[in-house]
Structure formats: C-alpha cells, structure tokens
Amino acid sequence: MSVPPAPPPPPPPLPPLREVIARHGLSASKALGQNFLFDAQLLGRIAAIPGPLDGKAVLEIGPGPGGLTRALLAAGARVTAIEMDRRCLPALDELAQAHPGRLRVVEGDAMRIDHDAQMGEPYAVVANLPYNVGTALLVRWLGAAAWPPRWRSLTLMFQQEVAQRIVARPDNAAYGRLAVLAQWRSTARLAMKVHRSAFTPPPKVMSAIVHLEPAAMPEGVSPRVLERVTEAAFGQRRKMLRQSLKGLPGAIEALDAIGIDPRRRAETLAVEEFVALARVLS
Incomplete structure (x- = not known):
C-alpha cells in the first residue's frame, strides 16, 4: 500500500x-x-x-x-x-x-x-x-x-x-x-x-x-449628462439654478418640466431630482 x-x-x-x-x-x-x-x-x-x-x-x-x-x-x-x-x-x-x-x-x-x-x-x-x-x-x-x-x-x-x-x-x-x-x-x-x-x-x-x-440604475439617464448637470449646478453652488444652469442647453426648460423651482440652489436638490433633470436632458 x-x-x-x-x-x-x-x-x-x-x-x-x-x-x-x-x-x-x-x-x-x-x-x-x-x-x-x-x-x-x-x-x-x-x-x-x-x-x-x-x-x-x-x-x-x-x-x-x-x-x-x-x-x-x-x-x-x-x-x-x-x-x-x-x-x-x-x-x-x-x-x-x-x-x-x-x-x-x-x-x-x-x-x-x-x-x-x-x-x-x-x-x-x-x-x-x-x-x-x-x-x-x-x-x-x-x-x-x-x-x-x-x-x-x-x-x-x-x-x-x-x-x-x-x-x-x-x-x-x-x-x-x-x-x-x-x-x-x-x-x-x-x-x-x-x-x-x-x-x-x-x-x-x-x-x-x-x-x-x-444599485439598480435609473432608466433613461446618461451618466455623462448627469456629470454635466452636476458640474454646472455645483460649479456655482451659491447661485440659483437659473443662473448656474443657464449655460446648459435645455436645462431651464427641463426644470420647469419636472416642477423644480429655478430659484433653488443645487445643494437643496435631492439625488432623485438631479436624476430626473438628467433624464429629461438625456
């Protein structure tokens, strides 16, 4: 053996x-x-x-x-x-x-x-x-x-x-x-x-x-668009969204479409609101 x-x-x-x-x-x-x-x-x-x-x-x-x-x-x-x-x-x-x-x-x-x-x-x-x-x-x-x-x-x-x-x-x-x-x-x-x-x-x-x-990815949202939205919004975080986003084509109209007051500042928006904004722009 x-x-x-x-x-x-x-x-x-x-x-x-x-x-x-x-x-x-x-x-x-x-x-x-x-x-x-x-x-x-x-x-x-x-x-x-x-x-x-x-x-x-x-x-x-x-x-x-x-x-x-x-x-x-x-x-x-x-x-x-x-x-x-x-x-x-x-x-x-x-x-x-x-x-x-x-x-x-x-x-x-x-x-x-x-x-x-x-x-x-x-x-x-x-x-x-x-x-x-x-x-x-x-x-x-x-x-x-x-x-x-x-x-x-x-x-x-x-x-x-x-x-x-x-x-x-x-x-x-x-x-x-x-x-x-x-x-x-x-x-x-x-x-x-x-x-x-x-x-x-x-x-x-x-x-x-x-x-x-x-986690699950929200549908209809481009990561590149979300990056551009957040970059613009927080690039001038002390300004109202109507000012910080005015250089982003369609952004002001998108705010109105989803019911976000353009007088708000970026730091008050929830993540879900940024996603909704990016979805419209996508």
Missing part, C-alpha cells in the same frame, strides 16, 4: 512590515501621495469591510510595501495589485512568493490601466488610495457606461473630508457633485474613521473608509 506524499510545509512567517521597509530602504513618497499603515489589526478590520473574501478576486490600487495586501491575502483573497512606485516592487515580489498564485503585481499607473481587462472577472476593489488620485479613480468607477459594473464593491480610503462629501445628504455643506455621482446608482456608507496617527508618516488630515455597492 503506497503512502501518500506528505503535504508541503507551510511557508515561513512573513517578517514584520517595518523590517521589510527598512531592508528595502523604502520611505513614503509625498509626490505619490503615500502614507504607510503598519497596524496589522487595523488592516485586518479594513479587509473585513467588504465581507468574506476567501477565494474572491480583489483589485488593490497603490499597495506600496504591501501592508493592506497582507491583510487581503490573510482573508483568502486573490489579489491583483497595481503599483507605479518601482521601489516597492521587490517587497511585493517577496509577498507574492510567500502566497503562490494569489498575488499578481501589475506595474503601472492605475489611471491609465483598464481594470476590467486586468481582472477578467467580477471583483472587489479594496485600497488605501493615494490622496492625489483617489477622487479621480472613484469618479471613473462610478461613471462606467455599462451597469451593473464589473466591480462588485469599492472599499476605499480617503481624506475624511472627501469621504464625508461622498456620503453627504442634501442641505449639508459637504453635499455636492461627488455625493450625487456616488449615490444615484450605488449605496455609499462611511465604514470606518482612521486617525492620522495610524499612518507613517502621519498626514495632516484625518482619514476615513467609504464602502460602496452598485
């Missing part, structure tokens, strides 16, 4: 992240908007926000030396990480070798890469986004022409002020274009606040994590 071969030994434990960073001579780049997180417990809590990840595909933007990447791998995810800082690639390669077949590192600019093509399957996005591209990436994900999108959830770190703008409601100083674009066909919630002291180096501002999931 043959004896089955013994299973391979488990991989050796990973060295502490601080040791990896020191060994590779890494430091956070201000130009790239980097701030490193070392607290494994905090990173584990972030990785848990989107729910169970065992065996699921996850896209991470800007992993740096791999702090959050470690937490995602520990949760069982299959991670594709896009990193443009070549200094971090050796540290990420070590992490990939410790988790064979579960971490793929793509070198490049996340703003120029087709995320759906890279993933090739439904995926979650979990990222401590570089501050200098976070909003632009969010608007890109939210503006997908095809809906529901290939991504199944977005769990994203922002400056706290930006996070509050994403989840804000009408008649609030934080309410604006970003809130409408986030909420018209997705649900958005502030999942966790992160103190500036958790980062190395500490940023000057507090941070927060927003979790978004796609």
Whole structure:
C-alpha cells in the first residue's frame, strides 16, 4: 500500500512590515501621495469591510510595501495589485512568493490601466488610495457606461473630508457633485474613521473608509449628462439654478418640466431630482 506524499510545509512567517521597509530602504513618497499603515489589526478590520473574501478576486490600487495586501491575502483573497512606485516592487515580489498564485503585481499607473481587462472577472476593489488620485479613480468607477459594473464593491480610503462629501445628504455643506455621482446608482456608507496617527508618516488630515455597492440604475439617464448637470449646478453652488444652469442647453426648460423651482440652489436638490433633470436632458 503506497503512502501518500506528505503535504508541503507551510511557508515561513512573513517578517514584520517595518523590517521589510527598512531592508528595502523604502520611505513614503509625498509626490505619490503615500502614507504607510503598519497596524496589522487595523488592516485586518479594513479587509473585513467588504465581507468574506476567501477565494474572491480583489483589485488593490497603490499597495506600496504591501501592508493592506497582507491583510487581503490573510482573508483568502486573490489579489491583483497595481503599483507605479518601482521601489516597492521587490517587497511585493517577496509577498507574492510567500502566497503562490494569489498575488499578481501589475506595474503601472492605475489611471491609465483598464481594470476590467486586468481582472477578467467580477471583483472587489479594496485600497488605501493615494490622496492625489483617489477622487479621480472613484469618479471613473462610478461613471462606467455599462451597469451593473464589473466591480462588485469599492472599499476605499480617503481624506475624511472627501469621504464625508461622498456620503453627504442634501442641505449639508459637504453635499455636492461627488455625493450625487456616488449615490444615484450605488449605496455609499462611511465604514470606518482612521486617525492620522495610524499612518507613517502621519498626514495632516484625518482619514476615513467609504464602502460602496452598485444599485439598480435609473432608466433613461446618461451618466455623462448627469456629470454635466452636476458640474454646472455645483460649479456655482451659491447661485440659483437659473443662473448656474443657464449655460446648459435645455436645462431651464427641463426644470420647469419636472416642477423644480429655478430659484433653488443645487445643494437643496435631492439625488432623485438631479436624476430626473438628467433624464429629461438625456
């Protein structure tokens, strides 16, 4: 009777992240908007926000030396990480070798890469986004022409002020274009606040994590039209709609058609009213 071969030994434990960073001579780049997180417990809590990840595909933007990447791998995810800082690639390669077949590192600019093509399957996005591209990436994900999108959830770190703008409601100083674009066909919630002291180096501002999931898309509305409407309306947010929207062909007539007083200001309109306006203009 043959004896089955013994299973391979488990991989050796990973060295502490601080040791990896020191060994590779890494430091956070201000130009790239980097701030490193070392607290494994905090990173584990972030990785848990989107729910169970065992065996699921996850896209991470800007992993740096791999702090959050470690937490995602520990949760069982299959991670594709896009990193443009070549200094971090050796540290990420070590992490990939410790988790064979579960971490793929793509070198490049996340703003120029087709995320759906890279993933090739439904995926979650979990990222401590570089501050200098976070909003632009969010608007890109939210503006997908095809809906529901290939991504199944977005769990994203922002400056706290930006996070509050994403989840804000009408008649609030934080309410604006970003809130409408986030909420018209997705649900958005502030999942966790992160103190500036958790980062190395500490940023000057507090941070927060927003979790978004796609919802049903209102019929008859073009995402591009909604973007133009919100850009015009909030571009002069202190002015009445009859002033801020006068440069948008048909907008004033559309307000009358759906019964919105043109003397109102953009910050008083509910998301549903912006959607109704965009539907008429679409």
